[in-house]
């Protein structure tokens with residue numbers, strides 16, 4: 001796949017109402033994007049698919065929605081205040097700031113944001129002749145320095161030097177899960193092993209806005225933290241690796257050749273094991289989900305900083321221990337970009353024509369059914385089509401369209417991935433049947449209006 005595909009997806013996303021640059025009328029806002037009318041539906045459908053496989057289908061996983069703002073001590077305990085940082089260099093001529101590890105990667109030198117300043121600066125020194133400022137072309141840079149990624153705010157602080165004791169916007173959603181571990185245990189029937197799942201926003205002061213919605217400053221995570229006995233950590237880790245891989249194949253219908261495992265070699269000191277699932281984006285294989293064995297670091301740290309005992313007491317063995325945590329952490333926005341990459345199709349038709357089709361699995365399609373009157377200037381067709389539309393609307397996400405000609409309406413629905421289009425024509429007025437057109441085969445069949453709801457339910461459930 002080529003970089004060209006990314007350009008096509010970016011322009012398609014805007015033209016068809018999936019993704020808009022944030023505050024575009026003011027020139028946009030770097031590394032932040034808005035979901036348009038079809039983007040929000042697609043995002044919600046991805047979230048539902050995730051929630052269903054994680055929460056609904058697992059008796060021992062429950063949901064949570066914790067706040068974006070948390071006690072500042074949370075981020076001291078987690079290590080983010082001291083160590084959550086990216087190495088940056090600055091061009092001495094034009095003062096552009098660049099992420100040093102990405103800069104090195106671009107000239108083929110493997111680097112990692114977890115390297116120390118000394119390690120990164122050594123690599124930069126060794127390769128300084130090859131590095132050119134992307135903005136002005138000079139190759140005179142400052143030494144790499146680490147910058148903290150947490151986003152600060154003055155929430156609840158009315159002094160002018162709030163900066164000295166800021167409240168942070170959460171850098172990851174999982175901390176909200178760890179600090180609620182005891183509350184969940186005390187308020188539900190769960191016993192170890194069990195998991196807590198959460199979907200929510202997280203914020204990071206990323207220096208480089210790259211690759212469309214892949215790396216954003218405001219983004220949504222879908223995370224599940226599974227609490228286990230230390231001796232069961234390895235087997236649960238392997239089980240979750242398998243389950244999460246299957247999600248992309250069975251629920252999102254990705255081709256297996258577009259997925260790849262990547263093992264982390266440089267682990268953070270507390271982590272026992274870390275693998276990423278990577279997707280074949282137009283700019284190469286990149287992480288869409290991380291599966292981590294975090295050991296007992298998180299609960300140990302929060303016990304220490306909060307002075308609250310977060311150990312678990314096993315009622316059978318009467319033993320107490322700090323559980324290990326197996327984490328599955330997926331990015332919603334990255335998954336959505338992967339979905340667009342996977343299903344954006346330019347299909348060759350007869351007579352040298354092409355059509356763009358978003359061949360989404362039906363459960364992900366923003367609009368399930370579109371209803372058209374054959375002609376726009378015949379009130380009897382419009383009335384009938386409106387009646388059908390109104391009867392289907394409570395059942396499915398539906399759209400009514402009487403603009404342009406029928407060919408253009410089909411093309412528009414194909415592009416936004418609508419599985420079925422219903423047309424009301426003159427035969428409808430005689431025999432109470434409509435044509436139902438299939439997005440992928442473009443075949444049409446006639447269906448009786450009274451059977452329409454049932455038949456559409458059956459078709460849409462058959463993913």
Ligand SMILES: [Zn+2]
Pocket residue numbers: 091092093094095096133134135136137138
């Ligand atoms: Zn420069």
